[in-house]
Amino acid sequence: MTTTQQPAELAWLDDITMTELERNPYPVYERLRREAPLAFVPVLGAYVASTAEICREVATSASFEAIIPPAGGRTFGHPAIIGVNGDVHADLRSMVEPALQPMEVDRYVDELVRPIARQYLEKFEDAGRAELVADFCEPVSVRSLGDLLGLESVDSETLRRWFAQLNRSFTNAAVDENGDFANPEGFLEGDQAKAEIRAVVDPLIDHWIEHPGDSAISHWLHDGMPEGQTRDREYVYPTIYVYLLGAMQEPGHGAASTIAGLFTRPAQLEEVVDDPTLIPRAVSEGMRWTSPIWSATARISKEPVHLAGLDLPAGTVILQSYGSANHDTGLYDAPSEYDLHRPPLPHLAFGAGNHACAGIYYANHVMRIALEELFEAIPNLERDTEHDVDFWGWGFRGPTSLHVTWEV
Amino acid sequence: MPRVSVGPSSVEAPPGQSVLESLLRAGVWMPSSCNQGTCGTCKVRVLSGAVDHRTSPLETLPQEQRDAGLALACQSHPAGDVEVAPAGPASAGAGEVRTHPLRDLVARITGLEDVATDTRRVLLSLDEPLAFSAGQYVELEVPRTGERRQFSLANTATEDRVLELHVRRVPGGAATDRWLFADAACGDEVRLTGPLGDFRAPEEEADDGAPLVLLGGGTGLAPLLGIVRTALERHPDREAVLYHGVRYASDLYDTERLVDLEQRFASFRFVPVLSREETRAYRTGYVTDAFLADVASARGWTGWLCGSPALVESGAAAFKRRRMAPRLIHREKFTAAVPAAPGSPSETLTSPLTRTGA
Numbered sequence: 001m002t003t004t005q006q007p008a009e010l011a012w013l014d015d016i017t018m019t020e021l022e023r024n025p026y027p028v029y030e031r032l033r034r035e036a037p038l039a040f041v042p043v044l045g046a047y048v049a050s051t052a053e054i055c056r057e058v059a060t061s062a063s064f065e066a067i068i069p070p071a072g073g074r075t076f077g078h079p080a081i082i083g084v085n086g087d088v089h090a091d092l093r094s095m096v097e098p099a100l101q102p103m104e105v106d107r108y109v110d111e112l113v114r115p116i117a118r119q120y121l122e123k124f125e126d127a128g129r130a131e132l133v134a135d136f137c138e139p140v141s142v143r144s145l146g147d148l149l150g151l152e153s154v155d156s157e158t159l160r161r162w163f164a165q166l167n168r169s170f171t172n173a174a175v176d177e178n179g180d181f182a183n184p185e186g187f188l189e190g191d192q193a194k195a196e197i198r199a200v201v202d203p204l205i206d207h208w209i210e211h212p213g214d215s216a217i218s219h220w221l222h223d224g225m226p227e228g229q230t231r232d233r234e235y236v237y238p239t240i241y242v243y244l245l246g247a248m249q250e251p252g253h254g255a256a257s258t259i260a261g262l263f264t265r266p267a268q269l270e271e272v273v274d275d276p277t278l279i280p281r282a283v284s285e286g287m288r289w290t291s292p293i294w295s296a297t298a299r300i301s302k303e304p305v306h307l308a309g310l311d312l313p314a315g316t317v318i319l320q321s322y323g324s325a326n327h328d329t330g331l332y333d334a335p336s337e338y339d340l341h342r343p344p345l346p347h348l349a350f351g352a353g354n355h356a357c358a359g360i361y362y363a364n365h366v367m368r369i370a371l372e373e374l375f376e377a378i379p380n381l382e383r384d385t386e387h388d389v390d391f392w393g394w395g396f397r398g399p400t401s402l403h404v405t406w407e408v
Numbered sequence: 409m410p411r412v413s414v415g416p417s418s419v420e421a422p423p424g425q426s427v428l429e430s431l432l433r434a435g436v437w438m439p440s441s442c443n444q445g446t447c448g449t450c451k452v453r454v455l456s457g458a459v460d461h462r463t464s465p466l467e468t469l470p471q472e473q474r475d476a477g478l479a480l481a482c483q484s485h486p487a488g489d490v491e492v493a494p495a496g497p498a499s500a501g502a503g504e505v506r507t508h509p510l511r512d513l514v515a516r517i518t519g520l521e522d523v524a525t526d527t528r529r530v531l532l533s534l535d536e537p538l539a540f541s542a543g544q545y546v547e548l549e550v551p552r553t554g555e556r557r558q559f560s561l562a563n564t565a566t567e568d569r570v571l572e573l574h575v576r577r578v579p580g581g582a583a584t585d586r587w588l589f590a591d592a593a594c595g596d597e598v599r600l601t602g603p604l605g606d607f608r609a610p611e612e613e614a615d616d617g618a619p620l621v622l623l624g625g626g627t628g629l630a631p632l633l634g635i636v637r638t639a640l641e642r643h644p645d646r647e648a649v650l651y652h653g654v655r656y657a658s659d660l661y662d663t664e665r666l667v668d669l670e671q672r673f674a675s676f677r678f679v680p681v682l683s684r685e686e687t688r689a690y691r692t693g694y695v696t697d698a699f700l701a702d703v704a705s706a707r708g709w710t711g712w713l714c715g716s717p718a719l720v721e722s723g724a725a726a727f728k729r730r731r732m733a734p735r736l737i738h739r740e741k742f743t744a745a746v747p748a749a750p751g752s753p754s755e756t757l758t759s760p761l762t763r764t765g766a
Contacts, residue, residue: 273728273734276735375734376734377731377733379727380728380730408705408731
């Protein structure tokens with residue numbers, strides 16, 4: 001555990017609470033970017049990188065390697081693809097990447113996602129009102145990935161509940177003054193989700209070991225292995241959990257945030273509805289505006305480093321705050337505003353370096369197809385002004401609900 | 409001679425022709441609409457070689473886009489061999505689909521008929537047929553001025569020997585007040601270029617017979633007449649409704665023709681709407697409101713809008729309110745003519761509406 005003596009002017013960092021970060025992390029991170037773009041935040045028990053420059057440097061520096069944030073490690077176990085390095089990381093990337101290569105995604109993504117988007121739209125498109133997070137964005141995301149992974153037998157409600165439980169466990173990051181988890185009971189619901197997952201997935205794995213199929217998880221077991229051998233399930237499970245949390249949740253978050261952002265700019269919503277070729281750009285700005293993986297990945301120094309004016313010993317953990325980096329006023333004018341037409345600079349919503357998200361291409365197309373079908377079916381979509389749009393989350397962030405209405 | 413390449417196609421680019429013109433003249437499809445640099449539909453990325461942007465307006469193609477290698481195909485000219493790729497919306501099929509080649513023709517005026525207040529039907533006879541799609545437009549050379557004006561065709565694709573234009577007089581307008589409403593006479597020769605534009609009836613095999621609604625303002629009726637007749641001839645039982653919006657009853661024209669069409673096609677309705685006059689015979693108000701009052705749901709319908717920018721905007725909003733998919737909404741805006749050169753007569757600034765004259 002790294003501990004540090006704070007300079008007096010950073011005493012305010014001692015007062016930061018998880019609850020305020022989860023409710024709205026932007027004010028704290030805005031101040032961090034201004035006053036201490038790399039700083040030790042006691043409640044998180046780690047350094048925090050909050051600007052685009054430092055996040056990018058840490059993500060791509062040879063002096064750092066990946067580490068899963070502690071609460072994430074407690075939730076997923078080892079070896080999760082986001083927290084390993086070297087040969088194990090290379091093997092896990094080679095395991096997941098074939099199905100996520102652009103040419104491969106192009107082959108299946110439309111046939112996979114479009115009927116699913118249609119299926120959920122049919123349930124409510126003539127109702128005149130809906131709550132898009134629960135009725136559309138999340139179900140389309142989990143059903144698409146569930147079917148791709150080979151979890152057709154798991155209903156969408158269960159997949160949504162699993163990612164929510166894993167999310168709260170993964171981001172149960174608060175530590176006490178000794179560096180111990182402040183709320184150990186917060187991991188129980190993650191453990192419960194994992195027990196359920198194993199009860200469902202173990203028999204599937206048993207089957208796929210004997211009868212290789214076309215599902216992603218079946219390929220994970222067999223691909224690149226000598227004839228007659230499969231990857232050990234204990235080796236694969238942490239990465240299955242990574243998928244069942246982030247990969248399940250974030251396309252839903254990203255799509256919902258994009259719609260919420262467009263609702264703040266009605267003329268831009270109209271433009272996107274009129275010209276669906278603008279949807280990828282709208283999604284990209286949505287991902288910048290409210291980055292779904294807001295602060296859920298970390299790096300650890302392999303050697304003593306000098307960074308942002310600080311001398312850090314080997315073994316220093318830095319939490320990468322991509323959601324904050326994407327609001328860096330050094331790069332973006334009025335970053336807290338959604339603006340389809342801002343210069344399309346690269347953002348850090350998918351991370352950087354050799355741990356950058358493996359599912360960028362896939363996720364972008366899931367979001368694109370979902371929004372294409374939504375605007376095609378309901379071109380007169382409006383925000384239901386009787387409900388506020390609340391966002392939640394520090395590790396992972398998105399609207400908790402998005403009520404809409406339209407004339408039918 | 410320099411060559412222009414897009415996708416699998418490569419064509420010669422004779423001097424004096426824009427990138428777009430070279431492609432269209434060779435029958436190679438490139439997304440394009442206004443052909444005067446204002447809509448941005450024909451925006452391309454220059455992949456190799458260079459272009460001269462010429463008269464490309466900064467509003468449509470800002471400096472940073474030029475620096476990023478974008479160009480307007482309709483305004484830019486190749487500076488040597490150039491390869492481009494469409495960068496605008498609706499780029500599918502560019503360079504692959506063959507389109508009706510753009511041609512220069514000499515026509516003869518064979519009809520000049522007053523059909524409503526300040527409104528004339530002009531018939532132009534051709535020596536040889538012109539291939540086009542219903543809804544497209546042609547550019548006429550205005551005699552003695554060096555200017556060109558765009559006029560929509562009211563024809564169906566089979567009416568390819570005598571082109572029908574509807575022209576509204578614009579006070580002081582070079583093409584209307586001072587030519588087609590002045591000394592133009594039957595027998596006169598007219599130079600024209602066409603066909604142009606992306607407001608056009610779909611190919612027959614892509615037309616599934618879905619219902620359609622058409623809203624036209626004033627002489628914006630012209631392309632709708634070609635499109636609706638094409639649609640009904642292909643699928644005589646399809647539901648179709650055409651709203652013609654004008655200010656006064658005396659602005660209406662072709663009502664008999666449309667009533668006759670109603671009698672021939674049971675599922676076709678023609679609805680004239682007057683915005684400035686109450687009568688017993690016609691509805692009062694705006695065409696968009698009439699559509700909203702009449703049609704409860706336009707899901708699965710195709711929509712066609714032709715008229716002033718205000719009509720096109722409000723029409724698209726009304727269509728979406730009735731849940732028409734935006735990709736099925738087709739728009740033809742009659743927009744202000746761009747002055748040919750700085751310092752050209754000020755009437756071209758106030759003049760107005762291309763595709764019905766000026």
